[in-house]
Amino acid sequence: MGRPRHRRRLRFLLWAGVPSLILGAVILTVALHDAPGAKSRRVASSDPVAAFLAHYWVYPLQPEGKPPADYSSLTASLAPSACGRCHTRQYREWRSSLHHTAMGPGMLWQFYLYGQRGANSCMRCHAPLAEQKALIAREFHWPNVPAGAPPSYIPPDLAHQGLVCAVCHVRAQRRYGPPPSPGQPAGDTPGLPHGGFTVSAAFRDSRFCASCHQFPADGPALDGVPFENTYQEWRRSRFAREGISCQDCHMPAGRHLWRGIHDPAMVRKAITVSLHVSRRGSRLVHVEAEIVNSGAGHDFPTYLVPRVTARLDLVTPAGKVVRQLASRTIGRRVNLELTRQFSDTRIPPGGRLTFGADLPAPRGPGWRVRLRLAVAPEEWYVHMYEHYLAESGRLPPAALPLLRQAVAQGHAERFVVNMATVSLPPLGVPAARVAN
Ligand code: HEC
Ligand code: HEC
Ligand code: HEC
Ligand code: HEC
Ligand code: HEC
Numbered sequence: 318m319g320r321p322r323h324r325r326r327l328r329f330l331l332w333a334g335v336p337s338l339i340l341g342a343v344i345l346t347v348a349l350h351d352a353p354g355a356k357s358r359r360v361a362s363s364d365p366v367a368a369f370l371a372h373y374w375v376y377p378l379q380p381e382g383k384p385p386a387d388y389s390s391l392t393a394s395l396a397p398s399a400c401g402r403c404h405t406r407q408y409r410e411w412r413s414s415l416h417h418t419a420m421g422p423g424m425l426w427q428f429y430l431y432g433q434r435g436a437n438s439c440m441r442c443h444a445p446l447a448e449q450k451a452l453i454a455r456e457f458h459w460p461n462v463p464a465g466a467p468p469s470y471i472p473p474d475l476a477h478q479g480l481v482c483a484v485c486h487v488r489a490q491r492r493y494g495p496p497p498s499p500g501q502p503a504g505d506t507p508g509l510p511h512g513g514f515t516v517s518a519a520f521r522d523s524r525f526c527a528s529c530h531q532f533p534a535d536g537p538a539l540d541g542v543p544f545e546n547t548y549q550e551w552r553r554s555r556f557a558r559e560g561i562s563c564q565d566c567h568m569p570a571g572r573h574l575w576r577g578i579h580d581p582a583m584v585r586k587a588i589t590v591s592l593h594v595s596r597r598g599s600r601l602v603h604v605e606a607e608i609v610n611s612g613a614g615h616d617f618p619t620y621l622v623p624r625v626t627a628r629l630d631l632v633t634p635a636g637k638v639v640r641q642l643a644s645r646t647i648g649r650r651v652n653l654e655l656t657r658q659f660s661d662t663r664i665p666p667g668g669r670l671t672f673g674a675d676l677p678a679p680r681g682p683g684w685r686v687r688l689r690l691a692v693a694p695e696e697w698y699v700h701m702y703e704h705y706l707a708e709s710g711r712l713p714p715a716a717l718p719l720l721r722q723a724v725a726q727g728h729a730e731r732f733v734v735n736m737a738t739v740s741l742p743p744l745g746v747p748a749a750r751v752a753n
Contacts, residue, residue, distance in 0.1 A: 378446055378488075390470075426717075493515045531546065547615045606672055633683075679741050
C-alpha cells in the first residue's frame with residue numbers, strides 16, 4: 318500500500334507552504350487517499366449487483382462527454398435544477414440534504430492547504446464528477462484545466478453543489494436508476510426524455526452506498542477498526558439478515574433526504590431508552606439509565622466524527638436543572654492526527670449502554686431525573702478547525718473566512734434531545750420505572 322509514501326509527500330508539500338501545520342487534516346488526506354473503489358475488483362459474474370457496481374463506481378469517474386444530439390438543452394444539462402424541472406420531488410428533497418452541501422466551507426478551506434492532488438482525493442466522495450474536479454481546478458488556478466469556458470451542459474456552480482444527481486445517476490450521458498415502481502414507464506419506453514434510462518437493482522442495495530461510506534479492510538484504521546466502517550457494521554447487524562438496506566432507512570419510499578446524526582428525529586429513532594429508579598437504603602435513591610441501539614443499522618454513531626453525550630440531570634419541581642448526576646460519552650475519541658484512539662464507546666446494533674447515579678431522596682414530590690443526549694455531529698472536525706484557527710497567521714488568507722464559517726457551522730449543528738424523565742419517590746414512597 319502507498320500510505321507511508323503519500324504521507325511523506327504530503328507533509329513535504331505542506332511544509333513547503335505552511336510550516337509546522339502538519340496536523341489532523343493532512344493525515345486525514347493521506348488516510349483517505351487510500352479509500353476503496355480505486356482498484357478494480359474481481360467480481361463473480363453470478364452477482365449482477367456486484368458486476369454493475371464494479372463498473373459504475375470506478376475512480377476517477379470519467380467525463381460524461383458530449384450529450385447525444387437528440388437531447389434537448391434541458392435534458393442535456395447536468396445541473397440538478399434542470400433534472401428538478403421534471404423530477405421535482407427528488408430535487409426539492411435533495412436540496413435540503415447533506416449530500417447537496419458536501420462541498421461546504423469545512424471542505425473548501427482545506428483545499429488551500431492541499432493543492433490539486435489532495436483536493437481530488439477528497440472530491441472522490443464529496444464531488445466526484447470529472448466536470449466538478451475541472452471546475453474546482455479552474456477556480457483555484459491549478460494546472461490541467463480544459464481550455465475555454467465549460468460547455469452549456471456543465472453549469473459553472475456544479476462543483477459547489479456537492480453530490481449532484483449525476484454523481485449517482487449519470488455515466489457517459491446515460492441515466493441509470495432503480496427498477497421503476499408500478500405504473501412508471503420502463504426504461505426503454507420510446508419517447509422518454511434523455512433517451513430513457515437503464516435499470517439496475519444496485520440502486521436498492523447497500524453496496525451502492527458502501528462506495529463512499531466504507532473503507533477497505535486494509536485501509537486507514539485505528540485499533541483495527543477502519544475510520545469508516547458503516548457497511549461492515551450493517552452487514553453484521555440483524556438488519557442485513559432481515560434484508561433492511563441503507564436505502565430502507567435513509568431513503569424510505571425513494572425519498573432523497575438522507576437524514577442522519579444531524580437530525581434530532583433520526584437520533585430518537587436510533588435508540589430506545591429507559592430509566593429505572595430504586596431505593597438504596599432508607600435515604601438514597603438510585604437512578605439507572607439504559608440506552609439500546611434499536612434503530613440504527615450500524616453503530617450509534619457510525620462515524621468517528623460525532624460526539625454524543627448522554628446526561629442524567631436532576632430537575633426541580635419548577636422544571637429547573639440543578640445538577641448533572643452522571644454522564645457518558647458515546648463515540649470514538651481519537652486524536653487530531655488520527656494516530657491514536659482513546660476510547661470507542663459507540664453502541665453496536667442491538668447493543669446497550671447502562672449507567673446511573675445515587676442521590677439523596679427528595680423531601681417532597683415533583684423532583685425528577687431527566688435523560689438528555691447532547692449531540693455534536695461534527696465534533697472531531699470542530700476541534701481540528703479550532704486548532705488551525707489558533708495558528709491562523711500561518712494559513713493562506715483566502716482560507717480564513719471559510720475556516721471561520723466552518724467553525725460557526727460546526728457549533729450551530731449541535732443540539733440536545735430530551736429522551737426520558739422519571740419522577741423521584743420522596744422519602745418513604747416506593748420507586749417507579751419509565752421508558753420512552
Ligand atoms: C424533460 C424532463 C426530464 C428531465 C430534464 C430529466 N428527466 Fe429523468 N426522467 C424523465 C421521465 C419522464 C422519466 C421516466 C418516468 C420516471 O421514471 O419518472 C425519467 C426517468 C429518470 C430516471 C429513472 C427513474 C427510475 O424509475 O429508475 C432517472 C434516474 C432520471 N430520470 C434521472 C434524471 C437526472 C439525473 C436528470 C438530470 C441530469 C434527469 N433525469 C433529467 C424526465 C426528465
Ligand atoms: C459519492 C459518494 C457517496 C455516495 C455514493 C453516498 N454517499 Fe452518503 N454521504 C457522502 C458524503 C461525502 C457525505 C457527507 C456530506 C457532508 O456532510 O458534507 C454523506 C452524508 C450522508 C448522510 C448524512 C449523515 C449525517 O451526518 O447526518 C447519510 C445518512 C448518507 N450519506 C447516506 C447515504 C446512503 C444511504 C447512500 C446510498 C444510497 C449514500 N449515502 C451514498 C458521500 C456519499
Ligand atoms: C471515502 C469517501 C470520503 C473521502 C475520500 C473523503 N470524505 Fe469527507 N466525508 C465522507 C463521509 C461519508 C462524510 C459524512 C460522514 C458523516 O456525516 O457521518 C464526510 C464528512 C466530511 C466533513 C464533514 C461535513 C462537512 O462537509 O463539513 C468534512 C469537513 C470532510 N468530510 C472533509 C473531507 C476532506 C478534507 C477530505 C479529503 C482529505 C475528505 N473529506 C475525503 C466521505 C469521504
Ligand atoms: C447519493 C446518490 C444519489 C443522489 C445524489 C441522487 N439520487 Fe436519485 N436515487 C438514488 C438511489 C439509491 C435511488 C433508489 C432509491 C430506492 O428506490 O430505494 C434513487 C432513485 C431516484 C429516482 C427513481 C424514483 C425514486 O424516487 O425512487 C429518480 C427519478 C431519481 N433518483 C432522481 C434523482 C435526482 C433528480 C437527483 C438530484 C436532484 C438525485 N436523484 C440524486 C441515489 C441518488
Ligand atoms: C435500520 C435503519 C438503518 C439502516 C439499515 C442504516 N441506517 Fe444509517 N442511520 C440510521 C439512524 C437512525 C441514524 C441516526 C443515528 C446515528 O447516527 O447512528 C443513522 C445515521 C447514519 C449516518 C450518520 C453519521 C453517523 O456517524 O452516525 C450515516 C453516514 C449513515 N447512517 C449511513 C448509513 C449507511 C451507509 C447504511 C447502510 C450500510 C445505513 N446507514 C444503514 C438508521 C439506519
